[in-house]
Amino acid sequence: MPTYSYVCPKCGRRFDLFHSISDDSPKQCPACGETAQRQIGAGVAWNGSSSRSGLSSAPPPPPRTGFT
Numbered sequence: 001m002p003t004y005s006y007v008c009p010k011c012g013r014r015f016d017l018f019h020s021i022s023d024d025s026p027k028q029c030p031a032c033g034e035t036a037q038r039q040i041g042a043g044v045a046w047n048g049s050s051s052r053s054g055l056s057s058a059p060p061p062p063p064r065t066g067f068t
């Protein structure tokens, strides 16, 4: 079974889960309980400078407040 990376859209927490590929049920953020979004593929960065129209399905970048 592959490992999936998730990111919380609320607090920006990133975590990995190890589950079946057929398991697409919502996963909750371990920090705040918000439903996390699965990141497809490794190295995907939502905070890239590319803002092409047509990629409206991409979630907004997580908030980065609270970090130095």
Ligand SMILES: [Zn+2]
Residues within 6 Å of the ligand: 008, 009, 010, 011, 012, 013, 029, 030, 031, 032, 033, 034
């Ligand atoms: Zn969270």
